[in-house]
Amino acid sequence: MPYVKIEVTREGVTREQKQQLIKGITDLITSTLNKDPHLTHVVIQEIHLDDWGYAGEQVSVLREKGITAEKK
Template identity: 60%
Template sequence: MPYIKIEVTREGVTREQKAELIKGATDLMVRVLHKDPAATFVVIEEVDTDNWGWGGESITNIRARQR
């Protein structure tokens, strides 16, 4: 029973994009590991950019500086 967790920053990921991620991740497990898609779980967690850091800085600050 595979469990796949995808974490992305909360920056406008659409319902359609999430559906594509879920399908793609499931298809990959089926193709590579021959897993049953009915027993494959995919969770997408959206993290606020204030709560995601890189290089000692929040993504919110990095994005603001890049604009």
């Protein structure tokens, strides 16, 4: 039973985008590992920006400063 957990920051990921992720990951595991898609579980967890840290700071604070991972 494959289990995949995707964590993203809570920034407006749409229902359709989540469905694309779930379908794409399931298809990849099915074709690569020959696993039954009915036994494949994909969980998407959205994390509030205050609860995600990067380079020693909360992402919410970095965004307020106009800093992104690409700019560091």
